[in-house]
Amino acid sequence: MAKDVKPTRKNLMQIEDRIELSERGHDTLEKKRDGLIMEFMDILDQAQDVRSGLEEDYETAQQKINMARAMEGDVAVRGAAAALKEHPEITTESKNIMGVVVPQIESSKVRKGLDERGYGVLGTSGRIDEAAEAYEELLESIILAAEVETAMKKMLTEIETTKRRVNALEFKLLPELKENQEYIEQKLEEQEREEIFRLKKIKAKKEEEEKEERAAAEAEAAEEAETVTAD
Amino acid sequence: MSVKETDGTSNYEYVTARVQARRAALFDDEDYRKLVRMGPSEIARYMEETEYEEEVNALGSRYDGVDLIEHALNRNLAKHFNDLLRWADGELYEFIARYLRKFDAWNVKTVIRGVYSDSESEAVEEDLIYAGEFDRQFLDRLVEAGSIEEVVEMLDRTRYGEPLSEAYGSYEETGVLIPLENAVDRTYYEGLMSGVTETDNRANQLYAEFLQAEIDFRNARNALRIARSNADIDPADYFIEGGELFRASELSQISNSLDELVTFIRDSTYGDDLSEALDELERADSLIGFEHALDAALLEYSDHLSHVFPLSICPVLAYVLAKEREVDNIRAIARGREAGLSEDEIENELVML
Numbered sequence: 001m002a003k004d005v006k007p008t009r010k011n012l013m014q015i016e017d018r019i020e021l022s023e024r025g026h027d028t029l030e031k032k033r034d035g036l037i038m039e040f041m042d043i044l045d046q047a048q049d050v051r052s053g054l055e056e057d058y059e060t061a062q063q064k065i066n067m068a069r070a071m072e073g074d075v076a077v078r079g080a081a082a083a084l085k086e087h088p089e090i091t092t093e094s095k096n097i098m099g100v101v102v103p104q105i106e107s108s109k110v111r112k113g114l115d116e117r118g119y120g121v122l123g124t125s126g127r128i129d130e131a132a133e134a135y136e137e138l139l140e141s142i143i144l145a146a147e148v149e150t151a152m153k154k155m156l157t158e159i160e161t162t163k164r165r166v167n168a169l170e171f172k173l174l175p176e177l178k179e180n181q182e183y184i185e186q187k188l189e190e191q192e193r194e195e196i197f198r199l200k201k202i203k204a205k206k207e208e209e210e211k212e213e214r215a216a217a218e219a220e221a222a223e224e225a226e227t228v229t230a231d
Numbered sequence: 232m233s234v235k236e237t238d239g240t241s242n243y244e245y246v247t248a249r250v251q252a253r254r255a256a257l258f259d260d261e262d263y264r265k266l267v268r269m270g271p272s273e274i275a276r277y278m279e280e281t282e283y284e285e286e287v288n289a290l291g292s293r294y295d296g297v298d299l300i301e302h303a304l305n306r307n308l309a310k311h312f313n314d315l316l317r318w319a320d321g322e323l324y325e326f327i328a329r330y331l332r333k334f335d336a337w338n339v340k341t342v343i344r345g346v347y348s349d350s351e352s353e354a355v356e357e358d359l360i361y362a363g364e365f366d367r368q369f370l371d372r373l374v375e376a377g378s379i380e381e382v383v384e385m386l387d388r389t390r391y392g393e394p395l396s397e398a399y400g401s402y403e404e405t406g407v408l409i410p411l412e413n414a415v416d417r418t419y420y421e422g423l424m425s426g427v428t429e430t431d432n433r434a435n436q437l438y439a440e441f442l443q444a445e446i447d448f449r450n451a452r453n454a455l456r457i458a459r460s461n462a463d464i465d466p467a468d469y470f471i472e473g474g475e476l477f478r479a480s481e482l483s484q485i486s487n488s489l490d491e492l493v494t495f496i497r498d499s500t501y502g503d504d505l506s507e508a509l510d511e512l513e514r515a516d517s518l519i520g521f522e523h524a525l526d527a528a529l530l531e532y533s534d535h536l537s538h539v540f541p542l543s544i545c546p547v548l549a550y551v552l553a554k555e556r557e558v559d560n561i562r563a564i565a566r567g568r569e570a571g572l573s574e575d576e577i578e579n580e581l582v583m584l
Contacts, residue, residue: 066570067519070563071580074301075358079341082348083408113462120412121469122420122449123340126456126518 005180007187015184019177026169033162035098040155047148054141061134068131080128083118088139100158102151107143111136241323243542249318250550253311256282257557263581266564267574271297274565283307300565302357304558309334309362311554315547316364326438326544328364329423330551332390335363336419339391340412342373343382347408365389379411394418417471420446424473434543437536441548444501444532447476448525451496454482455518458489476501504528527582530556556582 005011068077088110094101114121117132258266258281266274278300279287286303294302312331319327338359345355352374359370376382379402383395391414398414423446427439450471457466466486467479476499485491493509496502502509508524530552537549560581567577 062570066566066572067580070566070570070572070577071559073305073559073562074298074566075305075341079344079358082344082350083412085347085406113464114457114460115409115462115464116407118407118409119344120340120409120416121453121456121464122413122416122471123336126452126459126522129456129460130517130519 005184007184007191009188012181012184012188015177015181019174019181022169022174022177026166026174029162029166029169032098033159033166036100036155036159036162039097040152040159043148043152043155047145047152050141050145050148054138054145057134057138057141061131061138064127064131064134068127071127072125076124077128077131080117080119080124080132083120085118086112086116090143097151097155098158100151100154102154103147105143105147107140110139110143239321241321242319243323243544246315246318246323247542247546250315250547254546254550254553257553258561260583263560263564263578263583266561267568267577269564269568271300271565271569274561274568275300275303278303278561286310297562297565297569301562304562305360308554308558309360312362312551315551319547323544323547326427326435327547327551329425329427330442330548331363332419332422333363334360335365335389336391336415338363338365338370339373339382339386339395339415342370342376343379343408343411343415345374346376346379346382383411390422391415391418413469420449420471421473432543434536434540434545437540438544438548441529441532441536441545443473443475445529446471446474447501448529450474450477450482451501452518452522452525454486454492455489455512455521458486458492459516459518501528523580523582526556530582 005015065077086109089108091106091108093104093106095104096102109116112132114129117129119128266277269277275287275296278284283303286306287299290299290302290306293299312334315327316324316331338361341358342355344350345352345358355374356371359374361367361370365373373382373385376385380399383392383399386392386395394414394417395411398410401410402408423442424439427435427442430436430439453469454466454477457464457469465483467483470477470479470482472479476496485495493513496505497509505521505524505528508521508528511520511524512518533545533549533552536545539545560583563580564577567580
């Protein structure tokens, strides 16, 4: 990887900038991950309560409807159920938990009064009321469980994504960038050393040449002096 | 629609003799003890060897399991009650019919619910119990009605015609069946008492007292249901005339509080009979035990009357209640076994003398 990078000072500066940005991003993502985990733990507790409540409500509703079917007869229970025409309504909105959009489910007309269930009061019994009540309660628990468990799943996906991003930054991108930085620094140092060596060599060569020139000049001057003396 | 002419003298001797024979054939504690230990298919097989043989065999190809048992029970109940109406003459016929009209009310409500929920006519027909005064042809025509308005029009010449026409406007306004169902039930309960109190015959007076108790229990049951539901309902709207326990005006005042209502019933003439049921109601915050106790009290009262006045409407009434209770008990056992209830739980739900 490092060999693909041109060891230039410009690249080094760019890499240093990227390292700084990545480290900042890593810190932020780490904080986000920790925050999400804390939120998730809260939702998890809530989901566990809701789930156990749901199971309890289901058991109760089943027991009540079984009792109503046993004592009033299946025909009577079906008849009372057929009298209901206004069904519960559900609307979904969304809320944001640390950047995760989770659903918020609002329900209406789930709990009904004795005068809203459709069947006549005079000819029916408390068993049918209690079965209807238990099922209304169960429906509310199902709606709450749907909200909490969807939020939990979305949080979990987001935690996974954030964790992958943190790991990618920590174990892949940052080490690579640092390796590139080191490579370029080494290369630049090496280039610098080479340059110094080259300059020294040139200087030495120049000095040698100057020395030679000076020696030649001196020799020439000595030769001229000898000639004058001989004349 | 076939309604028998009620002129002529009552044949108490004949009807009560036949009723005594029928009553002796009802399931006893030993039968229930056996049934509680059986599964639904074993119960159906056991029924094949009893009084219910004809119905179980006739319906065996259409239904199975607990549905077979429930439909066989309903058909057998209808057969027995039709026999009562067939045997009885004069005043006795009228006394029996006024009680059995609860099945007419049931059938009218079932048809209205079927039309309201766009159910198939075959499905509605399956849920009818042919034990009242309306004959099969009339009920079949009702089932085929295309709209609730048509049902109300077809019932125009019956006792339910006028109350249903009056309630129809309210149904159109609200879109729920409550006004129509309440009109039907109110007509039935108020019809129970009409003219029955004006008699010198002690047995008939006691019969009237029994009907009053039934209405009082129904009012008490409904008032407690309304009080428990915390719904914004005036209990006076659901009050049935003819009872002794409440007046409509005082019911509105006391039924805001469950405690007040319980205290009121405790201080009434039924207080001693229902004290255990009221204790249970306060303890368990559930009406089921209370309703159970009301059913048991009515059954016991009717049985007591049948021994005091053997040649009157009382033994017939006691038989009607005992037969209904048998059907309820067998159905409870079968459904209870199907739902996996324990033997003890099922036995607690049975009402036996």
